[in-house]
């Protein structure tokens with residue numbers, strides 16, 4: 001069976017990897033759009049602290065986080081060991097004791113069904129600062145042991161290379177969906193028709209325009225995120241936890257070699273406007289330095305821009321499209337795509353290859369079916 005995956009961000013690269021492991025003949029196409037979310041995403045994997053009540057979102061996000069270690073081990077077995085993944089824990093900051101207690105209790109309650117949440121402990125400001133030294137000394141927190149971080153760029157690259165090692169072919173360029181009546185027959189790439197039994201649209205924030213050409217209105221909007229990287233030089237930051245400051249939605253995390261990531265803006269309605277703005281930089285710095293004044297003397301490295309693919313609700317848009325055979329959509333991952341992308345991509349592969357997906361995809365239908 002031949003499958004074309006359009007988009008090699010985390011969703012598409014994961015889909016190509018999973019499909020090639022399932023024995024499909026895979027073609028992975030990408031247009032290298034500026035603002036690919038996967039190349040800008042912070043990489044926090046900690047869905048249990050999100051204020052999301054939707055049970056379908058939670059089931060998918062928790063399952064995705066649970067399956068991460070197996071994915072990382074699988075890639076390591078294929079020689080892909082450099083993906084920036086580490087279970088470093090997270091500090092959910094909360095000034096007031098009653099807020100810390102509320103957070104702790106909620107996490108402990110969720111842990112019954114999600115043991116991967118790991119250790120949940122209240123920490124004093126001094127203890128939190130020992131784990132993440134640039135923090136304010138009074139930044140008390142709840143520690144979440146199971147939280148991890150990953151480098152989206154490296155992971156997507158590793159998944160695509162691993163897929164190629166299983167026989168997948170990578171093509172560069174802008175794909176257009178090719179349909180024949182009620183069936184997708186492949187994509188056209190620079191005038192060449194590449195035929196396939198199924199196509200997966202893992203086209204991120206570009207999904208609406210990709211599908212519009214085939215007459216489909218799938219509502220995905222771009223939400224710009226600007227995110228800053230700062231170097232702390234020779235500091236050993238490799239095991240510093242993620243810092244989740246709460247209501248503002250801003251956060252900090254650390255990778256190896258002194259690299260700190262401070263994010264991020266959430267610019268709803270931005271469209272695909274690929275720019276770094278003074279207001280974006282000011283917002284990131286104000287939020288980061290208020291929590292971690294110790295970053296003030298670091299070295300500014302870069303600011304990345306990514307377009308989060310936002311569906312009409314919190315849920316990803318995942319599954320076949322009614323009335324158009326051979327097309328599966330895998331997008332709408334919003335602010336949690338580096339967490340959910342690997343599982344989402346793998347479920348999309350299963351659906352596209354005609355297998356029963358490991359999780360019921362009905363709640364994630366990209367378009368309502370004829371009978372609903």
Ligand SMILES: Cc1cc2nc3c(=O)[nH]c(=O)nc-3n(C[C@H](O)[C@H](O)[C@H](O)COP(=O)(O)OP(=O)(O)OC[C@H]3O[C@@H](n4cnc5c(N)ncnc54)[C@H](O)[C@@H]3O)c2cc1C
Nearest residue numbers: 007009031033037038041042044175204225306337338339
């Ligand atoms: C600043 C920021 C911080 C984030 N932090 C986190 C985080 O901490 N944790 C977390 O879980 N998530 C986070 N996210 C969210 C996550 O990064 C995204 O949800 C995820 O990367 C989306 O992946 P994707 O594969 O759907 O889309 P993308 O990564 O955008 O990939 C889509 C790909 O499709 C290609 N494409 C589009 N149209 C075509 C076409 N016609 N032909 C060929 N190719 C095409 C593009 O070139 C692109 O490469 C963050 C996002 C941002 C922006």
